Amino acid sequence: MLTPPDCLIIGGGLIGMLTARELALAGLQVSLIERGETGRESTWAGGGILSPLYPWRYSNAISDLAKYSQTVYPDLVQALKEETGLDVEWTQSGLLMLGCADIELATQWARQYGAELHLIKGSDVADIAPELSVELSQSEAIWLPKVAQVRNPRFAKALRASIDKLGVSVLTNTAAEKIIIDAGKVTGVKTTSGERLLANKVVLAGGAWSAGLLESVGFELPVEPVRGQMLLYKAQPDTVTRIILNQDRYVIPRRDGRVLVGSTLEYTGFEKQTTNAARIELEAEAQRIVPALAGFPIEAHWAGLRPGSPDGVPFIGAYRDIEGLYLNTGHFRNGVILGPASAAMLASIIVDEPFELSSAGYLY
Ligand SMILES: Cc1cc2nc3c(=O)[nH]c(=O)nc-3n(C[C@H](O)[C@H](O)[C@H](O)COP(=O)(O)OP(=O)(O)OC[C@H]3O[C@@H](n4cnc5c(N)ncnc54)[C@H](O)[C@@H]3O)c2cc1C
Structure with missing residues (x-):
């Protein structure tokens, strides 16, 4: 035994x-x-x-767990690369958040956690993300330049x-x-x-x-399971340069040009099917944020079940x-x-x- x-x-x-x-x-x-x-x-x-x-x-x-992880991620991805030869594409794309009403709370949080946070408006928004639609470039935004991503x-x-x-x-x-x-x-x-x-x-x-x-x-x-649906555009590099968030919908640029669009939040039990309604809504929102995405094909649409907790x-x-x-x-x-x-x-x-x-x- x-x-x-x-x-x-x-x-x-x-x-x-x-x-x-x-x-x-x-x-x-x-x-x-x-x-x-x-x-x-x-x-x-x-x-x-x-x-x-x-x-x-x-x-x-x-916030405490997130800050700890953000600090250790660069070393973790480096260690994984040395151990396995695999590059998980840790990339500091920054996170641009549009139309946030709670700016005071945001600045207080940034002070507490030592996060770099900028309030930006006008042409500065378009300077950071030139791909953004003209409509959304007019709004005030919160910019967190240090936020990174990995290819999960x-x-x-x-x-x-x-x-x-x-x-x-x-x-x-x-x-x-x-x-x-x-x-x-x-x-x-x-x-x-x-x-x-x-x-x-x-x-x-x-x-x-x-x-x-x-x-x-x-x-x-x-x-409990909470379904999230995502779309993937097969775009060219630099079509999207930042992670951009607008009203709970976001685009994430990968290094090879692909762009993820997410995500829904659905309490539908263990049902992992995708829906046409979500596809239409995510596609419209992606193109509202970055109009150039309309020129590229959607390569994939999937759903996953998050482990939801209070x-x-x-x-x-x-x-x-x-x-x-x-x-x-x-x-x-x-x-x-x-x-x-x-x-x-x-x-x-x-x-x-x-x-x-x-x-x-x-x-x-
Ligand atoms: C659309 C979407 C977008 C997301 N975006 C982000 C993001 O940008 N940033 C972020 O931080 N998080 C994001 N998340 C959340 C993140 O993906 C999850 O919180 C995380 O993956 C949870 O990991 P896990 O290992 O707990 O769960 P899982 O990855 O689901 O793994 C659980 C594993 O347990 C196995 N298992 C279950 N029951 C048994 C059993 N009885 N016996 C053996 N094995 C079992 C399953 O097969 C599964 O492989 C997103 C999630 C979704 C769905």
Whole structure:
């Protein structure tokens, strides 16, 4: 019989893989099980903006994690490149936000978090983003020049290659069916093929599906799927030069010229179909922001399920009702930016090391 790992992680999205990487770097034997292939769910579907949209509208719990991650991202992507040879295209495109009514709140937040924020208007808006429509160039805008992005499907690939190299045992096409609990303590996981994988420490990082696994053993967690649809334009480089946000719809320029347009926010359960209505609306909004996009084809349209949580604050830490079970889930709209911080925080809890942020606000 195989020796059980020190820690078994359920879910191979970016949150599960970042957690596996942190724990492996801390010297633990780690296994990870993934129902399908790693990094193919919300992690793949997302936009990769390394900031919450309108960050001042979130609680300090989100801003603290975001700031920590923003600080470590350049080193993380460099380390991944050295470990795996994969470039995740970390790019400081900046984030231009149009028509924000809450400018006072924004400037206060920027002071508190040391974020570079500029209020701009008139020709300065068009100078920063010449691609912007004439109509929208007239509005006042908030400019965060330091905001970066990563190409999230590549990020997931690099994370997978990294954890493989670090010796994490990754079982794909293996779904956890039930968390096994004995006298209030976790002892492992039963898979859908009936196999029992033993472990005294289990991390639940199942994204939008996390609550279902707890429900199956009579416990609960307020995480629910929230669908987001995106479009991808096959444009030429420099058609769009900045991440531009207007009324909750945004365009993200990739280095090869492709432009992502997102995203809807829909409470439609586990339904992952795309809809024609969303396609029409996203297409119209994209072309309202950058009229030149009308000259390029739409290459893809997809939907992903975000792990929605109350106020978007993820659950990180020991689960209150089951000893040995840990949560790292519920990152909602911000898993790519919050992921490195939340993985480092959870790893510090599991290995009992100090961490620079308090985990008190993320417990359940
Ligand atoms: C359209 C859209 C745009 C987004 N844009 C951004 C953005 O710009 N910036 C940002 O920071 N965030 C963004 N996000 C959010 C971000 O993508 C998510 O918060 C993040 O990917 C969550 O990662 P995760 O690992 O928790 O979930 P997932 O990537 O969904 O991974 C969970 C994994 O668990 C597996 N799993 C589930 N149940 C089981 C089981 N029983 N057994 C084994 N495996 C299981 C699933 O198969 C899946 O692979 C966006 C999301 C969407 C949908």
